[in-house]
Amino acid sequence: MFTGLIEEVGEVTSVTRKGNSAQITVNASKILKSTKIGDSISTNGVCLTITEKTPNTFTVDVMPETMNRSNLKNFKYGSKVNLERALRVGDRLDGHMVSGHVDGLGKIANYRKEDNAVWITIEADKSLLKYIIEKGSIAIDGTSLTVAYVDDRSFKVSIIPHTGEATTLLDKKIGDEVNLECDMVGKYIEKFMKFEKNKSEEPKSNLNEDFLRQNGFI
Numbered sequence: 001m002f003t004g005l006i007e008e009v010g011e012v013t014s015v016t017r018k019g020n021s022a023q024i025t026v027n028a029s030k031i032l033k034s035t036k037i038g039d040s041i042s043t044n045g046v047c048l049t050i051t052e053k054t055p056n057t058f059t060v061d062v063m064p065e066t067m068n069r070s071n072l073k074n075f076k077y078g079s080k081v082n083l084e085r086a087l088r089v090g091d092r093l094d095g096h097m098v099s100g101h102v103d104g105l106g107k108i109a110n111y112r113k114e115d116n117a118v119w120i121t122i123e124a125d126k127s128l129l130k131y132i133i134e135k136g137s138i139a140i141d142g143t144s145l146t147v148a149y150v151d152d153r154s155f156k157v158s159i160i161p162h163t164g165e166a167t168t169l170l171d172k173k174i175g176d177e178v179n180l181e182c183d184m185v186g187k188y189i190e191k192f193m194k195f196e197k198n199k200s201e202e203p204k205s206n207l208n209e210d211f212l213r214q215n216g217f218i
Contacts, residue, residue: 001087002042004095004137004144006167007031010043012079013057020064024075027057031083040100042084044168045142045179046070047100070102071141071177080168082142095144096137102179104128106140108172109154116161118170123154124180131182131190139181143167 010028024043031041032053039050041058046066052059067073075081106128110121122140124132132138132155136147143163149156164170172178 002047002084002095002098002100002142003087004084004098004139004142006082006084006143008083009166009168010081010083012075012077012081014059015075015077020067022062022067022072022075023051023059024062024072025052025057025059026081026083028083029056031085032056032058035085040086042082042086042098042100042142044071044081045098045100045139045181046072046102066102069104070179071105074177080171082167084142096139096183098139098142098144098181099184100142101181103131103182104180105177106180108174108176108178110174111170114158117158118164119148119156119158120169121154121156122178122180126152128180128182129153129155131186133183133186137183139179141168141178142181143169 008028008030010026012024013027014025016023026043032055035041035050035058037050037053040047041050041060043060048060048062050058051061062072104125104127106122106124108120109123112119129150129152132147132150134147134150138145138147138157140157145157145159147155148158159169
């Protein structure tokens, strides 16, 4: 579990592809000081497990499902990535609860400067937009942000200078893909409502006291 507050921007030093999977090595410093093999690292918002570690790098294995659902498939030597260590019990939760399980991809559609902030417009599929609400939380490449606007094609966030400097969000170009993780509350509610709807549509049994009496069982 993560908070969406990026601790460091790392740099990809190696991508070894094996069919639809990959082994990725990232250069970092801050996040390596208190991590070990087996620990989870949010890499552009994707929860990955450290399999190898040196004083300056960590390596992760990425399965085909993760490659298909995220922008990790676009990684190459020199790619910049947002990094965050897993949340520790007792830490302050300054962002929002981020699982590191990407729901899908969005696409950078526009940047617009407004005083000290930058508005970013991101286009996304309707299957994702239904979970995104104005003033709700969204994780973009692992960065916890507040949705300022949403319609049936896109949503917008506004980022302050610190977020721009501490993440990769302003380094991207128009058309670049970003990983999106929607607030999990909406998904749980949808699942519960579907379950209740299916339950109410189940055919009712004719096996009752009147049926048993009419057929001589009681």
